[in-house]
Amino acid sequence: MGDHKIERPDLGGPFPENIAIIMDGNGRWAQKRKLRRVLGHREGIASVREITTECASMGVTSLTLYAFSVENWKRPSPEVRFLMKLLTEFMVEERPTLMENDVQLRCIGRLDDLPADALRELRETEELTRGNGGMRLRLALSYGSRTELGDAVRRMCTDAVSGGLDPESIDEDSIRAYLYDPETPDPDLLIRTAGEMRISNFLLWQISYSELFVSDVCWPEFRRKELMEAIACYARRVRKFGGLVSDVPPDRSTERTA
């Protein structure tokens, strides 16, 4: 465990305890610079490091990063191989930073799809950081929300057939219990970089009431300044979770959300 200090900015409104990010635009960042796409992924690691460290230092509870989707296996095999190599290196090289910042790593997705060496290093880093009590960094790897829901339904049916689950008792809480990581709270804020207005099969169950923030900046350029913009924007939102807010401050009345 490190001796890092937590300093939470006061932005005059609520702070997003749980943040999720769709890290998009690595390829475009590289192409704009006439570089190979994979160099955008490499530069993206520097953003992962900076955003993880910044979030940990602000006392964020969980940061979930969409690092590789189930659909990403369709990319050309040299790009997939490069990403798996980056992931394996990341798992080894980031260990000191994770420990210094008291960060606990947890991965979600169909992790058995990953190459054996990546999976081995990942499990070792999860094990090493298990006792860290600061921020939880969740990496979504070979992750797809429809796959997660399909996996959950299959396990629920198996338990129902064996008598371990009463179909009549199924409610939101019991469905959640079958998701990959039921303990981590739902994201308060979902950020997407590189300007696209879509969710791309990410945490569909968990983001039901998340606030969305889309940044035009490509992921390799998304750093502290851009993160603070997203957090400041969140602080001005009014969350109602489908209910009513009778006392919305006048200066925030234009930002009422459903």
Ligand code: FPP
């Ligand atoms: C989207 O950019 C990004 C990805 C598919 C992978 C994200 C991976 C990283 C940031 C690096 C690896 C991370 C870890 C934690 C090991 P894109 O290629 O779709 O960009 P484009 O839309 O501009 O083509």
